[in-house]
Amino acid sequence: MADWTVTGLGWHDGVPRLGATDWQREHAREITAGLRIGWRVSGPRRCTGVRSSRGHRRCPYREQVAPQGGSSQCETCQRADPGLALARDQILDDGRPYRLYLAWFGAGLLKVGLTGEHRGIARLLDQAAPVFTFVGRGRLPAVRRAELTVAQAGLARERVRSSVKAAAWWGLAEVADRRAELLACRREVLRLLAGHGIELLPDSPVVDQVGLFGLAEGAPAAYRKVTALSPGATLVGTVRPAIGSHLFIDPQGADGHPQDQPLLLDTRLLAGWGLAAADDVRGCSGLGLRDCVRPSEPGAQDALF
Structure with a gap:
């Protein structure tokens, strides 16, 4: 990539693509397993604008946003974002059909949610749902009521934090067990929603995405999570299969050799930063990192020495 500002990583036609703009053109690069990357981050971090069914609209003010955490959108673009308006119940009915889904993220970790029928399974890919199925469809008000009914009954939760999802990757159940749950x-x-005013989908297939995300063997036993970026930071290495918005990267050290522990990057941290090819650097630098290690098995005896 020449000097581009990252707008985010999203799944399109079942393929993860990292979007970017030079404020005149848009570009999206496929992020596939085995891809070799060499990126240098530049600032300041700027608002990523608004994306809707009609495409991407750039921030008219190129507003600067907080360099770490928080939203990659300025307040004006947040107010204009239809996805945020939907999440905040500011859209009552847009006339389009929606689907109600159930997603499994780990043992005892089930989520209920809704997505526009026109989006297919893109939302479940974006959310890195290991297993999911659709359970109903209808207009937005009815599907939203059904979502709240399921959540209030305690059958599934409305939200699962990214950190909880990542922790569950260490102990994903076997195929038959996760499907059965x-x-x-x-x-x-389906029993709860009978007569609830939406069309139920009892025969919708159960879709398992664990293999697609490269999690058949679980997450690496130890890795370092990228917690912060800053101007001049570099990322050099080879990516593993994308997991929603997350990438495991096998990094290259300053000596040019592969490092033992992979990095886990939530690409939402990249959104708003400038990104350019870094062919002249040999390793990763300028990153905030936190060590993550697979917890001991319950009941395991601590080592004596």
């Missing part, structure tokens, strides 16, 4: 929840949900 999701199907058991779906049976309860």
Whole structure:
């Protein structure tokens, strides 16, 4: 990439693509397993604008946003964002059909949510749902009421934090077990929503995405999570399969050799930063990092020495 500002990583037609703009053109690069990257971050971090069904609209003010954490949008663009308006219940009915889904993120970790039918399974890919199924469809008000009914009944939660999802990657159940847990929840949900005013989908397939995300063997036993970026930071290495908005990267050290522990990057941290090719650097630098290690098995005896 020449000098581009990152707008975010999203799944399109089942493929993860990192979007960027030079404020005149848009570009999206496929981020596939085995891709070799060499990126240098530049600032300041600026608002990423608004994305809707009609495409991406750049921030008219090129507003600066907080360099670490928080939103990659300025307040004006947040107010104009239809996705945020939907999440905040500011859209009552837009006339389009929506689907109600159940997603399994780990043992005892089930989520209920809704997505526009026109988006297919993109939302479930964006959310890195290991397993999911659709349970109903209808207009937005009815599907939203059904979502709240399921959540209030305690069958599934409305939100699962990224840190909770990542922690669950260390202990994903076997294929049959995760499928069985999701199907058991779906049976309860279908009973609960009978006569609720939405079209139920009892025969919708259960989709398992664990292999697609490269999590068949779980997450690496130890890795370092990228917690912060700053101007001049570099990322050099080879990416593993994308997991929603997250990338495991096998990094290259300053000596030009691979490092032992992979990095976990939530690409939402990149949104708003400038990104350019870094062919002249040999390793990663300028990153805030936190060590993450697989917890000991319950009941495991501590080592004596």
